[in-house]
Every structure is written in C-alpha cells, then in structure tokens.
Amino acid sequence: MRLVDIENLSVSFAQHEGVVQAVRGLSLHVDAGESLGIVGESGSGKSVTCMAVLRLLREPPARITADRLALAGTDMRKASKRDLAQMRGRVAAMIFQDPMTAFDPVFTIGHQIIETIQAHRGTSNAVARTEAEALLARVEIKNPASILDSYPHQLSGGMLQRAMIAMALSCRPQILFADEPTTALDVTIQAQILQLIKDLQAEFGMGLIMVTHDLGVVAETVDRVVVMYGGRVMEAGPVQEIFDAPAHPYTRALLHSMPGQTAGRKRLVEIPGASPNPANPPTGCPFHPRCDQADAKCSAETPAFAAIAPARHAACWRLQ
Amino acid sequence: MTPVPASPALELRKLCKTFSLPVRNGWRTTHVDHHAVKDVSLSLPQNAILGLVGESGSGKTTTGMIAMRLTEPTSGQILVDGTDITVMDHAALKPFRRKMQVVFQDSYSALDPMMTLGQIVAEPLHIHGVGTASEQTEQALAWLQRVGLDRSYGSRYPHELSGGQRQRVAIARALILRPTVLVADEPTSALDVSVKAQIINLLLDLQAEMGLSILFISHDLSVVRSLTDKVAVMFNGRVVEHAPTEAIFTDARHPYTRSLLDAIPVLNPQLRRTRTFLSRADLAASSPRLTQGDLTSPVAAGPDPQLVSVGEDHLVEAIVT
Numbered sequence: 001m002r003l004v005d006i007e008n009l010s011v012s013f014a015q016h017e018g019v020v021q022a023v024r025g026l027s028l029h030v031d032a033g034e035s036l037g038i039v040g041e042s043g044s045g046k047s048v049t050c051m052a053v054l055r056l057l058r059e060p061p062a063r064i065t066a067d068r069l070a071l072a073g074t075d076m077r078k079a080s081k082r083d084l085a086q087m088r089g090r091v092a093a094m095i096f097q098d099p100m101t102a103f104d105p106v107f108t109i110g111h112q113i114i115e116t117i118q119a120h121r122g123t124s125n126a127v128a129r130t131e132a133e134a135l136l137a138r139v140e141i142k143n144p145a146s147i148l149d150s151y152p153h154q155l156s157g158g159m160l161q162r163a164m165i166a167m168a169l170s171c172r173p174q175i176l177f178a179d180e181p182t183t184a185l186d187v188t189i190q191a192q193i194l195q196l197i198k199d200l201q202a203e204f205g206m207g208l209i210m211v212t213h214d215l216g217v218v219a220e221t222v223d224r225v226v227v228m229y230g231g232r233v234m235e236a237g238p239v240q241e242i243f244d245a246p247a248h249p250y251t252r253a254l255l256h257s258m259p260g261q262t263a264g265r266k267r268l269v270e271i272p273g274a275s276p277n278p279a280n281p282p283t284g285c286p287f288h289p290r291c292d293q294a295d296a297k298c299s300a301e302t303p304a305f306a307a308i309a310p311a312r313h314a315a316c317w318r319l320q
Numbered sequence: 321m322t323p324v325p326a327s328p329a330l331e332l333r334k335l336c337k338t339f340s341l342p343v344r345n346g347w348r349t350t351h352v353d354h355h356a357v358k359d360v361s362l363s364l365p366q367n368a369i370l371g372l373v374g375e376s377g378s379g380k381t382t383t384g385m386i387a388m389r390l391t392e393p394t395s396g397q398i399l400v401d402g403t404d405i406t407v408m409d410h411a412a413l414k415p416f417r418r419k420m421q422v423v424f425q426d427s428y429s430a431l432d433p434m435m436t437l438g439q440i441v442a443e444p445l446h447i448h449g450v451g452t453a454s455e456q457t458e459q460a461l462a463w464l465q466r467v468g469l470d471r472s473y474g475s476r477y478p479h480e481l482s483g484g485q486r487q488r489v490a491i492a493r494a495l496i497l498r499p500t501v502l503v504a505d506e507p508t509s510a511l512d513v514s515v516k517a518q519i520i521n522l523l524l525d526l527q528a529e530m531g532l533s534i535l536f537i538s539h540d541l542s543v544v545r546s547l548t549d550k551v552a553v554m555f556n557g558r559v560v561e562h563a564p565t566e567a568i569f570t571d572a573r574h575p576y577t578r579s580l581l582d583a584i585p586v587l588n589p590q591l592r593r594t595r596t597f598l599s600r601a602d603l604a605a606s607s608p609r610l611t612q613g614d615l616t617s618p619v620a621a622g623p624d625p626q627l628v629s630v631g632e633d634h635l636v637e638a639i640v641t
C-alpha cells in the first residue's frame with residue numbers, strides 16, 4: 001500500500017519581500033515498511049515537504065498545491081481539522097532535529113508522553129503510565145520510571161531524542177517522519193540513535209522518511225533516496241545505485257565533496273557558489289549556476305523529472 | 321654549531337582546569353569539583369594543523385579557550401613561540417594576542433550585527449593600532465577578497481550573509497593580524513555539505529600561504545582526516561591518544577578512539593552493519609593494558625593509566641604492567 005503518495009507538490013510562502021517557492025513540482029512515494037531518505041542542504045525544501053504532507057504549515061502564509069497529496073489513502077488536501085488530529089500520531093508521527101525545543105520545558109517527560117497516549121487512545125492514567133514506561137525501556141533508556149518524572153532540561157540531547165522517539169511511537173504510527181534526528185548529537189550518539197530507528201522500523205513494520213543533509217546517514221539507514229536542491233528533486237533511486245553510480249551532477253558533486261574518504265591531508269572537491277535564493281531562484285535547472293556541465297539550455301528550460309533507468313529518475317538535460 | 325630547533329607555535333604543558341559546580345542538596349548548596357581538563361599536554365608545531373577531537377563534554381573547547389587565555393587554567397603552562405604566557409598580565413599579553421586568533425562555530429553570534437563587514441574585519445587592526453584608518457579599511461577589503469568575497473561586501477552587514485559567507489568573514493578577521501596560531505573551534509560544523517568543503521579548502525590554502533599553525537577542534541572525524549597532520553583524541557578531560565592523522569585512522573589503539581571511528585557513517589550502503597556500543601562507563605574503564613615490550617620508550621609500571629609511546633609519534637593512554 002502507498003503510505004505516502006505525492007504528485008506535483010508545490011509549496012510557496014507569501015513573504016514581505018515576495019513569494020518564496022520552497023518546493024516546486026515534487027513527486028515521491030513511500031510504501032508500507034519502506035524507508036526513504038530525503039537529502040538536501042538548507043533551503044532545499046526537504047523539511048517543508050514533510051510539513052506539507054502532514055499539513056503542519058500554517059495556511060496562509062503557506063500555499064500548498066498538488067495533483068495528489070495522500071497519506072495512507074487519505075487525501076490530505078481535503079482533510080478536516082478533526083481528520084488531521086486523528087491521523088497525526090496514529091498514521092504518521094514526526095521527530096525533530098532539536099528535542100530540546102520539541103518538548104515543553106514546564107512539564108515532565110512522563111506527563112507529555114502520557115498526554116499523547118491518552119489523547120489518542122483514551123486509556124486510564126495508570127495504563128498510559130505503564131505503557132510510557134515500557135516505551136522508554138524499548139528506546140533503551142535505562143531507568144524509565146525516573147526519566148518519566150524528569151523535566152526536559154535534566155536530560156542530555158541523546159536521552160531527549162530517545163524520549164521523543166518513544167513519544168512518536170506511542171500510537172504505533174504506520175509511518176515515521178524523522179527530520180534531521182541526529183544532527184544535534186555527538187557521533188557516537190548519532191550512531192546509536194540511527195541504529196535504534198532502524199531496529200524500531202523493522203520491529204514495527206513502519207514506513208520511514210529520513211530527512212537529512214548527511215549522505216552518511218542516508219547510506220546507513222534507508223532503501224531509497226530522493227536528492228533535493230532548490231525546491232526540486234534532482235535525482236531519486238535505490239540507495240545502493242545512487243551511491244555506486246550517481247547520475248545527476250549535483251549528487252555526484254555532493255558525494256565527491258565529502259571529506260575524509262581517502263587518506264592524507266588534501267584539498268577537497270568543492271562545489272563553487274552558494275545555494276539558490278528561494279525568493280529568486282535561477283531560471284531553468286536550479287543547479288545550473290554551480291554545475292560544471294551546464295549550457296544554455298540548462299539555464300533556459302527546466303529539465304523534466306524523467307526515468308533514466310528502471311526505478312531511477314533524474315532531472316537533468318544531460319541524461320535525457 | 322647545530323641550529324636550535326624552532327619552538328612549537330603553541331605548547332600546552334600539563335594543563336588542568338577544574339570548575340566548581342554547585343549541587344543542591346535540599347536547602348543546602350554544596351560544591352563539587354568537575355575536572356574539565358586533566359593533565360593535557362599538547363604541542364602544535366610551526367606550520368602544522370593539529371586536530372583536537374572528542375565529544376561534547378570531553379574538554380576540547382575548554383582546552384582551546386585556555387590556550388588562548390580566554391579561560392584561566394587551574395594549573396599548567398601555556399607557551400606561545402616558546403614564551404610562557406600563563407601568568408602574563410593584560411598589558412604584557414597584548415602583543416601575544418596578535419599572534420593567536422580564534423574562529424568559532426557559530427559565525428552568527430561571533431559577528432557584531434551592528435557593524436559592517438568592513439568594520440568587523442578591520443577591528444583587530446584598530447585595536448592593535450596597526451596603520452592609519454584608511455590603510456585599515458583597505459586591508460580589510462583586501463582580506464574580504466582573499467577569503468573569496470567581493471570588496472563590495474565591506475559595506476554589508478552580517479545578517480545579509482549565508483553561514484558559509486559569515487564564516488569566511490570570521491576567518492578574515494582572525495587572520496588579518498597575521499597570527500602564528502589559529503584556534504578553530506568547530507568552524508565547519510554548522511555549515512552545509514557543499515559549503516563545508518569550500519571552508520576547509522580555504523583554511524588549507526591560507527595555512528599553506530601564511531605558514532600558519534592551526535589547532536582544529538572538531539567532533540567530525542571525516543573533516544579532521546582531510547585537514548590535519550596530527551590528531552589528539554580527548555575523553556573525559558584527558559588526552560587518550562595522540563598520533564599522526566593516518567595512524568589514528570588505520571592503527572587506533574585506544575578503545576575510545578576506535579568507538580569514535582566506528583561511529584562514523586560509512587558512505588556505502590553495502591557496508592551497513594549492526595554496531596555494538598560501549599557505555600561511557602565501560603569506555604572510561606577500558607584503558608588498554610600494555611607490557612614494556614609494547615612500548616617504544618620504557619616507563620615505570622603502575623596501576624593508573626598513563627600516556628605512553630607505542631610508535632613513532634604515537635601516544636596512547638594505557639596501564640603499563
């Protein structure tokens with residue numbers, strides 16, 4: 001079953017300076033139990049895409065248009081407030097980059113997890129508390145009972161991220177959106193959290209959308225990858241193929257610019273220039289000002305997102 | 321007569337820093353000592369880049385700040401170009417401040433939002449009274465150009481810039497006094513992937529051109545591998561391993577170093593693996609046990625971990641039996 005089915009999604013924001021186009025014509029899908037990585041740099045539109053699917057953006061200023069925007073078969077464009085409240089948590093849950101701001105600082109961790117369980121399932125306080133404790137134990141928190149009575153500021157970033165994952169899983173969602181879940185964490189903690197997310201995904205049979213700027217995180221966790229740049233999808237395909245043979249010049253450049261791949265102190269391959277300004281994106285392919293293979297056509301016309309091989313798509317004139 | 325070997329650009333000898341932390345016990349507040357930095361000795365040779373690696377709370381930033389005398393050590397010595405600056409007063413220290421500059425992780429809070437970029441970059445010259453006002457402005461604009469921005473940026477403000485551009489400005493401001501030592505505290509951690517490589521290249525180029533010595537503080541081992549000559553790994557306030565960069569990556573001896581290396585995401589989905597993780601307590605109690613035969617220079621055996629030499633330029637904290 002298609003858990004997430006998006007076709008031709010565009011999201012824009014009416015700002016003081018004009019209209020900012022955060023996502024332009026994006027299509028993607030995630031099946032049950034499958035994991036998808038959305039890779040991109042800041043401003044590429046990867047987080048906005050998730051927020052749009054879950055209808056977490058305030059409209060206006062946001063304006064969402066799509067040919068299809070479905071979550072577990074429900075048309076999210078038409079969903080009422082009530083439907084949305086029902087779906088968030090049960091169908092889809094989300095974890096964020098900064099767990100410190102995602103928790104309310106004036107309530108205990110336990111209060112917030114129990115509140116979530118009760119809001120969705122209407123269980124008694126005692127049952128919800130037992131369940132919250134079991135969840136914290138499942139995310140490998142050693143003393144769940146005492147953590148339930150702690151306030152967010154008393155926990156480390158890694159512990160808070162575990163607690164947030166526990167809260168996200170409390171209603172057994174069919175799909176988990178993880179928006180840069182490890183960016184604020186130390187490397188060893190990052191590895192532990194990624195491992196935990198992978199294990200839980202398999203155990204619960206969940207779909208997973210992993211949003212990240214880190215190609216390493218993608219290589220470690222997902223089945224398929226979507227590479228975004230300037231609000232558009234540049235390339236999509238199975239993770240192994242993308243890493244073995246990146247087709248789009250942007251994907252190639254990103255992979256080549258990763259430090260630490262070979263021995264010795266040396267200059268890195270850099271991508272010249274800076275990411276496009278979403279209020280005033282370049283015409284044609286958004287990557288053409290930084291691309292070493294761009295020609296006149298690239299700056300004039302936007303390449304279509306087309307199949308280049310079985311299960312692989314890319315938006316580049318060089319590949320069509 | 322043999323030439324005297326040049327002193328290291330920066331040398332830290334047995335640095336310790338203890339913070340006294342308040343602990344509330346009912347209505348009484350007592351204090352416990354937290355040893356943020358314990359017995360850290362490091363030497364940054366002239367014209368080299370030394371990586372200082374560790375996780376949050378390992379004491380790497382505190383070490384960097386002590387080296388700049390931005391934090392006072394509890395004990396130990398700091399030497400810049402062979403001169404002890406540990407107890408110098410403000411006036412005596414000023415000429416040494418010119419020799420040591422710093423770049424921080426968060427370029428947004430490091431640049432005064434009320435000043436133009438030209439003023440920001442020229443400010444060190446102004447403070448140290450180098451040249452006339454117009455010379456200072458001219459140098460600042462030249463430096464903006466040198467770090468890859470346009471001279472026209474001189475009249476812009478920090479908020480108009482992207483993270484990468486602001487980090488370029490911070491680097492220009494740090495280097496305009498032509499220091500011998502640059503402490504770079506996670507300068508690339510807040511940057512996008514495609515911009516990270518640009519800033520690393522800029523640091524490499526400027527280091528080579530100026531003969532600069534850089535203490536590069538980072539938790540990102542991939543960046544450290546591409547940028548540094550030597551690496552010191554810190555854990556719980558101590559240096560647990562110190563070696564040439566490639567030796568760290570190919571021949572790490574301390575379990576903590578190995579756990580850091582193991583945690584780096586691998587850029588090949590085929591090599592995915594299930595990792596096992598040691599707790600901090602396990603790691604803290606896991607100093608390798610070595611016999612005299614493992615050492616390249618003999619030391620007295622003892623029950624406590626000590627930093628011993630196990631190869632050319634390769635030090636590791638171990639219990640010698």
